[in-house]
Every structure is written in structure tokens, then in C-alpha cells.
Amino acid sequence: MRKGKFKTLKERFQKRLSDWVEKYLSSGGKEVLIKAIMQALPVYAMSVFQFPAGLVEELNQMIRDFHWGDEHERRRMHWLSWDKLTQPKACGGMGFRDFRVYNQALLARQAWRLIQYPDSPSARLLKAKYYPVGHLLDTAFIQDVSATWRGVMHGLDLLKQGAIWRIGSGSMVKIWRDN
Template sequence: MPSWVGKSPSNTFNFLPERMWKVVRGWSDRPLSRAGKEVMLKSVIQAIPVYVMSCFRLPAGICDKMRTTVSNHWWGIENGRKKMHWRSWEWLTTPKAMGGMGFRDMELFNQAMLGKQCWRILTCQDSLCSKVLKGRYFPHCDFWQAPQPRSSSYTWRSLMHGKKLLEKGILWRVGDGKKIRLKNDRWIQNYSLLKPTVSLQDDITVNFLIDEETKNWNEAIIRTCFSNEDAEKILQIPLSSTSCDDFPAWPLSKSGTTKDEDCALAYGSRLFANSMHLRFGAK
């Protein structure tokens, strides 16, 4: 793990693809079946950069070198020359549940690991790491409004890259509604953006739609401000009688957290990438 990242991140992290290549070369005299080669690549080679990827954003050139190492060894090398690659890298990195081979896309997985660190900052605010980062970068606001100053460290800039993934997939659960921006935040399942029928300010929060006395939805205001379809979706959201704080959830796992599956964020990032490729890794 590098203790300092200089002006050339590529030189700093170049040891990762070199280490992967050395391990692959050590297998050249071992006859492996296709299944054995897949297991070795996924469990050994792809595990080498995981710890570094959970703290730093790797340059695209480093990810390409790691991709080349995995891809060339999967298809084979004969007499010092790589064999024909019969399928694309996108197919190799598509999860098996979606018809691919399930190899990790290093760039997407890197962002997923950084997203998990951001999730820990959100959910473990009493940890030493969270307290240090908050005191340094966002002492007067929450993590979602945290800035990225020019003087920020490479670690913080890497975390901001992971936060972008969380912002794409996060789903807010309604408590008292004071933290959720009504128009800009995603708080309705399978729904991205509300379209009010009346003019509302961008900074209005969801508690505007909640009756403070009964702790239930104010149906009259909701049906006045939104279409019938949007109003029905809002009214179906259950509210807590204790008015707990709003909290973020990850809808791509059963428990609503990234702890449910190690690959929850990485699988989510692959879903985003595929949907964006059509319109727009964990093993």
C-alpha cells in the first residue's frame, strides 16, 4: 500500500499489474483446464489489487494493464503471442446471471470499493476515519454536500469518485422527511424524479408533505401538488410513528445495506453500465 501518491499516480500504482503478470507467468508450466483457469484468475489474480482499490482510485492506464493480463491469460498465449480473443471484454465482465463470465471490470470494481468506503463514512460516523475526514473536509455539512477542494488529498478525491456511484443507486427511506430534498433526491422505489404540477422550490424537503400532528401523509397537499400517479406512489410509502431520522438504503441488496453481499455495489455498477450502454464486478 503506497503511503504517498505523487504527481504521477501511474508510476505509484504500476507495481499492481507487474505483480499480477509475475504470478501469471508462474503458471505457464502448469496445464489448467478452462474451469481451473477461471477459478485461479478470479480468486488469485483479481484479488491482488483489492486492498489498494478500496482506498485509492487507480488510473485508467493501470486498469487497462490489469485487464490485458487477465484477458490474455484467459484466451491463452502460444509461442510468446496472444491467441485470438473470441469475445469482448464487456462480455467477460458481465455477471453470470446476465449471461457473461463474471470477471471483474477493474474500473467499475474500483469505484464500487470506494463506494463501500463512503457507505462506511455514512453509517459508522463514530469511527476514527469518519471523524478525521469530517473534521478536515465537511465540518459544517453532511457527507452528501462535502466539497472537493483543490488542496484535497488523493484519498479524498478517490472517495468523491466512489460517492458518485452511491448517488446513482442510493434510495432514501423516509423518517421525519427533513433531510430528503423533495425534487432532487431519490426516495421512491423504481422512480427517479418527481414532476410536481405546481411550482415548488428546489430546497423543499419531504416533511412538507407530512402532517406534523398525525405523522401521516398530508393527502390533500400531495394530491394538489402532484399527478394522480405520483400521489399514489407517495401515499404507498409507510411512515414511522416515532419520526425517526431519514436514512439512506441500497436497494440492490436484500437488507438495504452494502454488507448484505460483498458484490452488491459492484453488481450495481455493472447494472448501471449495461443500462447506459443500451440507452445510457464482482465475480
């Protein structure tokens, strides 16, 4: 999907940040505002669509600028890198979410639901359209797909990295194809 499709989300993001004057908030107040409001705004859309890399970077940049107190004409010192701020508090970070990783994790959750609940109406519909024969994890997909299914495929890439296959009775093993 193109970045322009998410214009209203970006505008809502900017409006929420402009409603709060950052110089009157403490560091703890900024942290609560970012975690409770800003990182919760795009969760539904992120669980359905793969966000473009440019949009993800813009959203992360808006949060970074608000956290550090940057303004249009004046930049402040960034005492820690964004990678450090996105680490959990137990590891020395602030626990902020990196939207790129979070988007893929939410989409992997949708793929996991298709595997766990194959009899649900949405799983049956998607199976009939995109992988009528075979299993979700070992199917090659067509290129001309909907934006929602493209997001599921993006999450499936992450899911495949951590998926293991238990042999069990061996009835599902295809000796010439499976490792």
C-alpha cells in the same frame, strides 16, 4: 494518483501470471486462477485509492491475454468480448470482474461507511478535515485533497446515483435548496 505509484502491484501481477504456464491449464483452471488469485491481488489498494484508467486497462489486458492464451508474438482468437466475460455466469458470461467498475464500487463502500458510522474515528477525522459543516452527500469539496479522499469522492459519485432521501418528519428539509 499516477500509474507509477502502483508499479509494484503491476509487477506482482505479472509475476503471478508468468509463474503459470497457461498452455498446461484447462479453461476451468484458468478461470479459478484468475478469480482466486489475480482478481484478489489489488482489492485492498482498490478499496483505498482510485486507480488510473491506464493501469486498470493494463491489468484487465493482462487477464484477457492470460485467459485467451495470447503470447508476445502470437495472438489467439478471442471468442467473446471482454464485456461479455465480465457478465455474471447466469447471464452467459464468465463472472470476471472489470477492475474499473470494481474499483469504484469498493470506493463507494468506503463512502457508505462514512455515512453509516459517523462516530467512527476515521469518519470523524475525515469530517473534520473535508466537510466540517454539512453532510457528506450534499457538500462541495475542495480540489487540493489527499489521494485517499479523492478515492472516496470517486466512490461518492456512484453512491449519489443510487442514494434516496426519505423526508421523515421534515425537520432536515431546506426548502430553498432541496428538490
